[in-house]
Amino acid sequence: MKKNFRNWNISALLGSVIFVGIGQVIAGFHVKNYNYHVDDEYDYEEDYGYDYDELTTRRPLPAFLLTTPNVTATRGQEAVLACAIDNIGPRTVVWRLASDPNPLTIGQLTYVGDKRFHMVHDPLSVEWNLHIRNVSLDDAGVYECQVSSRTRSIRKLVLLKVKDAPQEAILTPNITISGTTFVEKGNGMKLTCNATGDGYPPDVMDWFKDGIKLTSDVRRHISIDVSLAERTITSQLAVERADMTDAGTYVCRTSNRQITSSKVNVLNTETNNHKRDMKDHERFGEFVDSSAVICTPHWLLLVVSYVIVTLPT
Structure with missing residues (x-):
């Protein structure tokens, strides 16, 4: 057992x-x-x-779709770095500077203190774009859009260039007047006054002639145009048929006390033509008289010669 x-x-x-x-x-x-x-x-x-x-x-494996590899933005604008990925599955997209191993964004979360950087993704879209608000010159560089993996082999590089914003033309307050300075009596005349304000256009613009304020009437018309974008006010003074009383000094003045002037001369062409005709007639008379005096001895010589020839010998 x-x-x-x-x-x-x-x-x-x-x-x-x-x-x-x-x-x-x-x-x-x-x-x-x-x-x-x-x-x-x-x-x-x-x-x-x-x-x-x-x-x-x-x-x-995830695959990158065709997007712009080079992006140029103007300082102060919002830069958009595009990254489109197909077959991403449950993986995560990471944005970083190519020269920095630390991520800027992971998924739609921002991992840096600078909140100008943020990822934009629509759940129904293949785009995972990096947005940089108020982009600066220091933001320029090479960025990396990477699909999360151990070797960082699934990635795409995007070059961002930032150019400085063009400087706006500095408009200083100014006023100018242009137009007719010599006009013949009976013809039309036009004067244009243009004034630029400091930050905004002047409110009012007035015309004066020889110290007297002008208004529109039957012969005279005054128009005003204002441009907020250019901070200017423009006024045109038009006279249909100028006469001798329209000659004088015209002054353009704005509500900002900007002022300029121009002198207009009206020519009485009828009087000038009459005087010219009289002078031409007098010169012609003098020419006839002098020719007669000069030519008289020749005629007498011819007559005497004819008489001598015809006398009987």
Whole structure:
């Protein structure tokens, strides 16, 4: 009986050893396969172009779609760096400066203290764009749009250039007057006055002639045009038929006390033409009289010669 008991103990011990060994082999197989999946996932990606979430599941790697690799922005504007990705799956998009390992944004969260940087993504879109508000010259550089991976091999570079904002033309308060300075009687005349204000156009512009304020009437018309964008006010004084009373000094003055003047001369061409005709007639008369005086001896010589020839010998 003791011999049978001893044989049973040996059999049980051998069975336990075999069972434990089989269990370790099975557990080791699972651990090995699990570790292989986690540690070597990215090796599979690089070697075969597929992403393995599980041993039995695979899908294409994320791929970048065509977007602008070079972006130029003006200082003070909002710069948009585009990054479009297909087949991203559950992965995350990270934006960073190519020269800095620290991320600017991860997903739609900003990881820097400068809140000018933020990611914009529509859940139904393939775009993961980096926006930089109030961009500065210091923001220029190469940025990296990266799909999260251990080796950072799935990435795209975008070059940002920032140019300085063009300086606006400085408009100083000014006033000028232009137009007719010499006009013939009966013809039309026009004067234009243009004034630039300091920050805004002047409210009012008036015309004066020889110290007297002018208004529109039958012959005279005054128009005013205001431009808020250019901070200017423009007025035109038009006279249909100028007469001698329209000659004089015209003054243009704004409500900001800007003032300028121009002198207009009216020419009486009818009087000048009459005087010119009289002078031409007098000169012609003098020419006839002098010719007669000069020509008289020649006629007398001819007559005397004719008489001498015709007399009988």
